[in-house]
Amino acid sequence: MCKYICLGHLIIMLYLIKEITPMVEFTNVKCTSWDKKFADFEYCHLKSVNRSFKYLSLKVNLHKVPITKIKVNFALLKRYSGYKPFLYNITFDACKLLKHPKSNPIAGFFHGLFKKHSNMNHSCPYDHDLLVDKLPTSFLNKQITGALNFPLGEYLFHSDWFAYGVNRATVDFFYTLS
Template sequence: MLPMDWKYQLLIIIILYSVNMSTSVFEFTNIKCTSLDKKFDNFEYCHLKSVNRTFKYVSIKVNMYVLPVTNVKVNFSLLKKFSGYKPFLYNITADACRVLKYPKFNPVVGFFYSIFSHHSNMNHTCPYNHDIIVDKLPADFVNTKITKTLPFPVGDYLFDSKWIINNVNRAEVKVYGTLTNSNEL
């Protein structure tokens, strides 16, 4: 085997350094919450707050009018923008009560749940006898999950979730975000 020329060694080091330095950054761009049955639930607030250029967070509070909630399914899909939002990787319906009871039952659902679970009061098994809150979920926390745990390609994304309670679609939450290469910033 012939030794490599020093120029090729330097080129390999530069390429490896560039790949290591190229990281992605997630940023929230919008959020939309819709109650589909105002007698069952209603969103008290659903907003994206930008504290400064580098710190944004999402907060949601849904008031539940019919308690206890014992039968919850969630359908979520991840969409990527390609001339409009198109399906990207996931479109899953899961029994939320079962996932909360057995977190490792479905690793994909467990992964997406872990994105907001630390910032929510939805961190116990059914039944739910209270309003549901996601409090100040920061973009940098989501960024760590999306770019470090399970890397995604850069682009605009939509996380669309439909909340089905007692076999009736009761609410829809759409979270929009963009994933950019940090070298482009």
């Protein structure tokens, strides 16, 4: 009898521990094309299906293809009376990363956050439009809260996308970890 009661208590404790794990919630996304003759965003939005399911989608129409030289700068910022640098601010060669995924583990980790929901999964050249299709909060929850221990709060994932040494686009992705 005690065995079943102890098992019940263990199940309840495990459920409560699961319930207090941090959760990622999308709050906003802003996409800006700095050279509309080179590339433009067809769409860039968050969509709420219901109270618990939200996803991100964006599509970039590339007008001057093929693209063979891409660099990305991304920074992770945390909100403390405005957004301040937090932990990462790196620039990397995206073509090299896609050809040799282990060449930059940090950039590889962040690419892995959206790779399964994107067509940005092969090495250069890129001769087609770029998509991130229905990236759900649940996928990011597994990646961010499982691998990294970030403090709770509001964050901004800022990225600048350079082609041939010119900043062509900026994507700002806002989320909270609560």
